[in-house]
Amino acid sequence: MESDFMLFAAVGFAAQLVDGALGMAYGVVSTTTLLAMGVSPANASASVHAAKVFTGAASALSHALHKNINWRLLGLLASGGVLGGVAGTYLLTSIDGDRIKPYVVAWLGLMGLVILYRAWKGVRPKPFSWKSPLPLGVAGGFFDAVGGGGWGPVVTSTLLGSGADPRKAIGTTNAAEFFVAAAVSAAFLSALLSGHWETEGLRDHLSSVLGLIAGGVVAAPLAGWMTKILPIRALTWFVGVLVTGLAIWQAVVLFL
Incomplete structure (x- = not known):
């Protein structure tokens, strides 16, 4: 429908601006919004990743033109991400949506808390060294596929927490996300x-997917400009509160 x-x-536009500025949140914001509308975890993840193919390509091109990419790091992150993503997809499509939804909601809530922690401290503890990006990509890809979002919160946060150059970390992570x-x-x-x-009902979300694509593709070239004018910490707080709030709402709906 046109309203969808x-x-x-609008969701895709805002999420892509945030993703371009912070290196995270497109998938998390889009997936929590779809789940809040009653979409199953597998359908939500499939829809968001279909949209991210187009928005990711636009974002990768923008970052490449602005020379924000470390090409060696890109190759290792993308390789690991592809392996982890395919494994996560197989798991997600093997389990009934009603059984896995509480875990997906819990994961998205955790990602919201991670983003809030970054807003509070400005850094995040490093579970991996950025000098070993292949396993980091595997972890990020797996949780991104299962939760419909998580690539940025896992990968970008780890790179930044490990001392990587912020511009290169965000640009390279966004470019790898396309693959x-x-x-x-x-x-x-x-x-x-x-x-x-x-699955059933996947076609019913076509207008939502097209909306995510349209909004995200328009926003992608603006991301670099947004990083220069927006207070990043305030933006991080906003996204963290939004994602955590949506996850809590979904948990209340599921368990009460």
Whole structure:
């Protein structure tokens, strides 16, 4: 419907601006919004990753033109992310949506808390060294596929917490996300065509996906400019509160 398209165009635009400025939050914001509208975890993840193929390409091109990419780091992160993303997709499409939704909501809530922690402290403890980006990419890709968001909070936060150059960390993570989104989308399609994943209602979200794509593609070239004019810490607080609040709301709906 036109109303869904316009709503998700606005969501996609805002989420991509934030993602470009912080190196995270497009998938988390988009997925929590879809879950709040009653979409199953697998359908939400498939929809968001389909949109991220297009928004990720636009974002990667923008960062490449602005020379914000470390190409060696990109190759290692993308390789690990593809492996983790495909594995996460297989797990997500193997489990009933109602059974896994509480865990997905809990993961998104955790990501919201991670973002809030970054807003409070400005850094995040490093679970991996940025000098070993392949396992970091695997972890980020896996949780991104299962939760529909998590690539940025896991990868960007770890790189920044490990002392990487912020401009290179954000630009490289955003560029690598394109390859992860493409691999996850291909894995969802393969699972659907092979009969491994049987789903209903995916077509009903087409207008939402198109809205996410339209809003995100328009916003992607503006991300570099936004980093120069917006107070990043205040923006981080806003996203953390939004994501955590949506996750708490979903938990209340699920358990009460």
